[in-house]
Amino acid sequence: MNMKETIRTMSTLLLMTVAMVIFACTFTACSDDEMNDNTDETLFLRPLTKNLFGIWKQTNNYMLQDGKWIEDPIPEMYVNDLVFCPGGIYYHNVRREDGKTYMFESTWSADETADTLKVNGEGIRLGGLTENEFIVLDTTATDHATGEVLKGEFKWVYTRVNQPTKTAYTQLLGRWQLQKRFQEQDGQWVEVTQDMPDYCAREYDMRGSCALYTLTGDKFETKRYSGCVGEIAKWGEPADILSQWDICSQARVEIRLCFEDENTVHIYHPDNYDSEAEKMVPGGHKDVFVRMK
Incomplete structure (x- = not known):
């Protein structure tokens, strides 16, 4: 073997050695990363x-x-x-x-x-x-x-x-103020002002609780509810159910409600719903609440 062939052979061996070293280092690095991916800190x-x-x-x-x-x-x-x-x-x-x-x-x-x-x-x-x-x-x-x-x-x-999933209950979160009251007459909702309080608001929170604030003249009352459970409308009726525990009377009460939009809700009084027939009935009244900013 002459000098040129010897140099060519040594160069080839050197390149092969370098390639093997690089491959080994790369393989080792990947293995280390995979191990790191399984550490508690990762x-x-x-x-x-x-x-x-x-x-x-x-x-x-x-x-x-x-x-x-x-x-x-x-x-x-x-x-x-x-x-x-x-x-x-x-x-x-x-x-x-x-x-x-x-x-x-x-x-x-x-x-x-x-x-x-x-x-x-x-x-x-x-x-x-x-x-x-x-x-x-x-x-x-x-x-x-x-x-x-x-x-x-x-x-x-x-x-x-970013926010909780919208449900029949989460839509109520916040404070709502009574804006209008309606009486059903001959199939039409007619606005009434008789017996309207000076101020009335409902406030629902993330604890599943509700506070009802009412001001009539100089008399201010607060009524509290807990264990609020919402239920989407059934039987094709327009109103959802909201069941809540009256802390004062220690009784569970149900109301019917229907969202006109994100900031307006209609609350039907018990005389507007026949629980036995499971349907809305004529002759009742409802309150319209708007979301307070």
């Missing part, structure tokens, strides 16, 4: 408490079958929103498959070591938390169709959203 944004603040909507359900996560579709009507607030306050926005909707308040805290949440005293195991998604793991679930409690491995995925 799967869980820290601190959990700060990164959970906000509104989350349940978007996917999965159940473990034969070692694989199989999607269990969420029913179309079902809504499950979680609202985590500073100070350990938590709100739950729910719409069940039967159309009933409600919100309630609870407490929450996060355990950074165990990667768990405690909501209203109940432990919840987390499977991950990123900027726009967090995962809840559990060994029991409820069948939406039958109500049966199922055993197994389940995973629920929540996605960050």
Whole structure:
């Protein structure tokens, strides 16, 4: 072998060696990245408490079958929103498959070591938390169709959203002022002013509570309700149902309401609805409330 061939052979070996080194380094780097993708710091944004603040909507359900996560579709009507607030306050926005909707308040805290949440005293195991998604793991679930409690491995995925899902109850959030009152006469709604208070307002909050404020002359009254449950209209009727617990009388009462638009709601008094026949009847009266800015 002459000098030129020796140099050519050494150059070829050197290039092959460099290529192998580059390949090995690249492979090693990829392996390191894959390992990093599985570290707690990647799967869980820290601190959990700060990164959970906000509104989350349940978007996917999965159940473990034969070692694989199989999607269990969420029913179309079902809504499950979680609202985590500073100070350990938590709100739950729910719409069940039967159309009933409600919100309630609870407490929450996060355990950074165990990667768990405690909501209203109940432990919840987390499977991950990123900027726009967090995962809840559990060994029991409820069948939406039958109500049966199922055993197994389940995973629920929540996605960050800007506001709670609109339901028959969330549309009522805020304060509403009585604007007009109508009496039905010969099939027509006729405005009446008799027995109208000087001021009347309803205020609904994220705890599922309602306060009714009334001022007549120099007499100011406040009536409070809790456990408000909204229900979308059935039987083709124009009005939704709102059921609420009268704290004073310790009785559950129902009212019928219909949204004219986002800022106007018609509330029908009991004499305008036949609960046994499950339909609206003539001769009743209704109040029109407008949203206060």
